Amino acid sequence: AQTVTQSQPEMSVQEAETVTLSCTYDTSESDYYLFWYKQPPSRQMILVIRQEAYKQQNATENRFSVNFQKAAKSFSLKISDSQLGDAAMYFCAYGTLRFGAGTRLTVKP
Amino acid sequence: DTAVSQTPKYLVTQMGNDKSIKCEQNLGHDTMYWYKQDSKKFLKIMFSYNNKELIINETVPNRFSPKSPDKAHLNLHINSLELGDSAVYFCASSPVGSSYNSPLHFGNGTRLTVT
16 A cells, blocks of 8 residues: 655745655555645645656746655645745645645745 | 635534535646645645645554545545544645645645544
């Protein structure tokens, strides 16, 4: 069975700086998709970025990018130029099946 | 227009009662899901339906029964509610194709409190 681990329950970053959230996973599949979702205090779950395992190129979406290391089964999220609106819970997900425990990101002004 | 809508947003009820949560999506997606988020924010899949057919049924007590009258709707009925059922329940949908590789579109969640 697949598992997803987020080892950082909480992280904080200064506004305008860069922060990296960690995620590792375990699977025996060779083709799969990984996602990062954001959950602000409003409770809404919002897709941040997705990565297809067969693509070697790391996905990017504006200020959000991933460092995907397939062999190491690592999928970290980098947020550049952090903004106050980035403050939220961030969840790493393996497909639609498994979610990590989440990392609460605080952005300090 | 709301893409995935679920009602009610809040539900407070007593132990032993039966309650339902409704979900509708207007995205034309074939696959719909129910997830449970507990008090520690841990999110776990409960059920998945593809075009009205159940395709995922995780280890969920049989007091929970999903019903999909058509591919745009997936309701969750809970019998004999227990204190441990208190959580936020999310409905979600994903596009046509394998349900494992599609991004999820979530509803706003229903906070269920059992007293």
